[in-house]
Amino acid sequence: MxxxxxxxxxxxxxxxxxxxAETHTFRQWLGGQExxxxxxxxxxxxxxxEIATREWMVLSRLGQEIxxxxxxxxxxxxxxxxxxxxRLQLSAEPFEGRAEWSPRDPDGLSIQPANGPAVRKTVPTxxxxxxxxxxxxxxxxxxxxxxxxxxxxxxxxQQWSSIELEPKGAAPLPGxxxxxxxxGQESEGAATxxxxxxxxxxxxxxxxxxxxxxxxVLTQRSExxxxxxxxxxxxxxxxxxxxxxxxxxxxxxxPEWTLRAEGARPELPEDAQQSQVAKGRWRFKRAAPPTxxxxxxxxxxxxxxxxxxxFLAPTPLVPFRDPAFDGLLRRLGLPPGLSRWDIARRVNAFxxxxxxxxxxxxxxxxxxxxxxHPRGDCTEHGVxxxxLLRRLGxxxxxxTGWVGLGEMLGxxxxxxxxxxxxxxxxxxxxDQAPASALRIKLGDTDLADLGSVGWDTAATALSGVQWILDxxxxxxxxxxxxxxxxGLRLRARDGRWSLHQGVLQLRRASGGPWRLQAVxxxxxxxxxxxxxxxxxxxxxxxxxxxxxxxLWMDLGEGRWVQLEDVSESEAYDLLDQLAxxxxxx
Numbered sequence: 235m236x237x238x239x240x241x242x243x244x245x246x247x248x249x250x251x252x253x254x255a256e257t258h259t260f261r262q263w264l265g266g267q268e269x270x271x272x273x274x275x276x277x278x279x280x281x282x283x284e285i286a287t288r289e290w291m292v293l294s295r296l297g298q299e300i301x302x303x304x305x306x307x308x309x310x311x312x313x314x315x316x317x318x319x320x321r322l323q324l325s326a327e328p329f330e331g332r333a334e335w336s337p338r339d340p341d342g343l344s345i346q347p348a349n350g351p352a353v354r355k356t357v358p359t360x361x362x363x364x365x366x367x368x369x370x371x372x373x374x375x376x377x378x379x380x381x382x383x384x385x386x387x388x389x390x391x392q393q394w395s396s397i398e399l400e401p402k403g404a405a406p407l408p409g410x411x412x413x414x415x416x417x418g419q420e421s422e423g424a425a426t427x428x429x430x431x432x433x434x435x436x437x438x439x440x441x442x443x444x445x446x447x448x449x450x451v452l453t454q455r456s457e458x459x460x461x462x463x464x465x466x467x468x469x470x471x472x473x474x475x476x477x478x479x480x481x482x483x484x485x486x487x488x489p490e491w492t493l494r495a496e497g498a499r500p501e502l503p504e505d506a507q508q509s510q511v512a513k514g515r516w517r518f519k520r521a522a523p524p525t526x527x528x529x530x531x532x533x534x535x536x537x538x539x540x541x542x543x544x545f546l547a548p549t550p551l552v553p554f555r556d557p558a559f560d561g562l563l564r565r566l567g568l569p570p571g572l573s574r575w576d577i578a579r580r581v582n583a584f585x586x587x588x589x590x591x592x593x594x595x596x597x598x599x600x601x602x603x604x605x606x607h608p609r610g611d612c613t614e615h616g617v618x619x620x621x622l623l624r625r626l627g628x629x630x631x632x633x634t635g636w637v638g639l640g641e642m643l644g645x646x647x648x649x650x651x652x653x654x655x656x657x658x659x660x661x662x663x664x665d666q667a668p669a670s671a672l673r674i675k676l677g678d679t680d681l682a683d684l685g686s687v688g689w690d691t692a693a694t695a696l697s698g699v700q701w702i703l704d705x706x707x708x709x710x711x712x713x714x715x716x717x718x719x720x721g722l723r724l725r726a727r728d729g730r731w732s733l734h735q736g737v738l739q740l741r742r743a744s745g746g747p748w749r750l751q752a753v754x755x756x757x758x759x760x761x762x763x764x765x766x767x768x769x770x771x772x773x774x775x776x777x778x779x780x781x782x783x784x785l786w787m788d789l790g791e792g793r794w795v796q797l798e799d800v801s802e803s804e805a806y807d808l809l810d811q812l813a814x815x816x817x818x819x
Contacts (some may be wrong), residue, residue: 324597533627769809
C-alpha cells in the first residue's frame with residue numbers, strides 16, 4: 235500500500251518551467267527537502283532549432299529510495315513542423331514516444347508511443363506546443379502586468395494542461411529586480427493546483443510554488459538562494475498520506491464500514507460498494523458474491539460490445555498482445571470453459587504469487603515490464619492483472635483510492651472486473667476476490683495512458699480530510715466463540731477470548747495469551763524461513779516463523795489469521811483447535 239511517484243511527476247508537469255533563450259537550471263523542494271530539479275538547453279542545428287529538457291526527482295518512501303527522470307526534446311524545422319520525443323523513467327523500462335505537428339494540419343497532433351498504437355489528439359484552439367511561445371507569452375504578461383491564459387501539452391502523460399494567472403504586483407528576487415508575482419491555477423487532466431509564479435519580463439519564469447498533500451512544493455532557478463530549512467523536519471510526503479485507524483482484529487473480514495469525514499468533505503463516486511448515507515458520512519461495503527448468473531457469465535470472444543471494448547483493449551500500459559504474455563498464460567494454466575469470475579479469481583491469485591518482490595522502489599511499471607521482472611507494489615499488481623484479464627476476455631479496469639489495512643489508511647490501486655451490469659472489485663496486491671470493504675474509491679481508469687491513472691487526484695483529494703470510524707463494529711464473546719457482524723465466527727476449542735481496545739487475545743490450557751488478528755495472505759517474502767506445518771488431526775495448513783514466533787493460519791475461503799508469540803508445539807495445537815464454524819459468512 236503506497237502512492238506511486240507518478241502524481242509527483244504530474245505536479246512537475248504542471249510547472250511552467252521551460253526557459254529556452256539559453257541554458258537554465260532549476261532546483262525543486264518538497265516539504266522543505268530538496269528532491270530534484272530540471273535543466274533546459276536550446277541549440278540551433280543548421281536550420282533546425284532544438285530544445286532539450288531534463289527533469290529528475292529522488293524521493294524516500296517508507297525507507298526505500300525511488301527515482302524518476304524525464305528527458306524531452308522539441309525540434310522546429312524551417313517550415314514550422316514540430317517534432318517531439320520523450321523518455322520517462324519510472325522503473326527499469328522507460329515509457330517512450332514520438333509526436334509530430336505540422337502547420338498543414340494545425341488541428342491534429344500525431345503521437346506514437348513506443349509500445350502502443352498511434353494516437354491522434356485534437357489541438358484546442360490557441361494551444362501552445364512550442365516552448366518558446368509560452369516563454370514569450372509569460373514574459374509579455376510580466377511586462378504589461380496582464381493576466382495570462384494558455385493551454386499546453388504534456389507528452390509523457392499525453393494530456394492537455396491549462397494555465398490561468400493574474401498579476402499581483404512587483405516582487406523583486408535576488409538578481410532579478412524586475413520580477414512580477416502571479417497567482418492562479420494550473421490544471422492537467424483532472425488535477426488542479428493553486429500556484430504562485432514569479433516571472434521576469436527579461437528572464438522568464440523564476441520561481442513556482444504550490445502545495446501537495448499539505449506540503450509546499452517549490453521550484454526555482456538555481457541562481458536564487460535556497461529556502462531556509464525548517465527547524466523541525468516533518469514527515470515525508472508518503473508518510474503524510476497515511477492516516478491512523480483504530481485496531482480491529484477482523485478488519486479484512488468485515489462486511490461493511492461507516493466512516494465520517496472531518497475537515498474538507500471529499501466528493502466521491504457512488505456505487506454498490508460506496509455510498510453517502512448522510513452529509514460527510516459514507517458507508518463502504520464488501521462487494522456481494524456473484525449471483526448464479528454472474529458466476530456463469532463467459533468471457534468475451536470475438537468483437538466486444540461498445541460498452542466493454544475500451545476495457546478489453548491493449549494500451550502502452552497493458553500491452554497484453556506481446557509474446558511475453560504467452561509465457562505467463564502457460565504458467566497460469568487455465569482449463570477451458572472457465573467463467574469470467576473463475577478467471578478473475580485465478581488471475582488475482584496468480585499475480586499475487588508472480589510478483590515475488592513486493593518492492594516500494596518501483597515508480598510505475600507497465601504490465602510488460604512486470605511480466606519480465608516480477609517486482610513492484612500495488613500499481614504493478616494492478617496493471618499486470620488488468621493485462622491478463624483483458625487478454626483472457628474479461629473486461630477490467632484500474633481503481634485509485636485509499637485502503638484500510640491493519641491500523642493504517644493509505645493510497646492504493648486495485649482492479650475491477652465486469653460481471654453482467656456491475657463492476658466487482660478484486661485486489662491482486664492482497665489476493666482478495668472480492669476485495670475487502672474498507673476502501674475509498676476516488677476514481678477508475680481504463681489505463682489508456684499514464685495521465686489516466688489518477689495518482690495526482692488521489693494524492694490531493696483527501697488532503698485536509700480526516701476519516702473517523704463511525705461505528706464500533708462490535709465483537710461478542712460467548713464461551714470459546716468470538717463473533718461479529720455478518721455472521722463472522724471464530725472458535726477456539728476450550729479457549730478463552732479477551733478483547734481490549736481492539737486487541738483480541740486467546741488463551742488455552744496449553745499456553746497464551748496470543749494476540750490474534752485477521753490478515754491478508756502472507757507473501758513469499760514474509761514466509762521466508764518459515765516452517766510449513768499441518769495440524770495433526772485436521773491437516774489445516776499453517777506457517778510458523780521461528781525467529782519472530784509468528785503463526786499464519788489458512789482458515790479457507792481466503793481468510794488468514796496471524797497469532798503472535800507462539801511456540802512450535804503451540805502452533806501445532808492451534809492449527810487443530812482454531813476454526814470458523816459452519817455458518818460463518
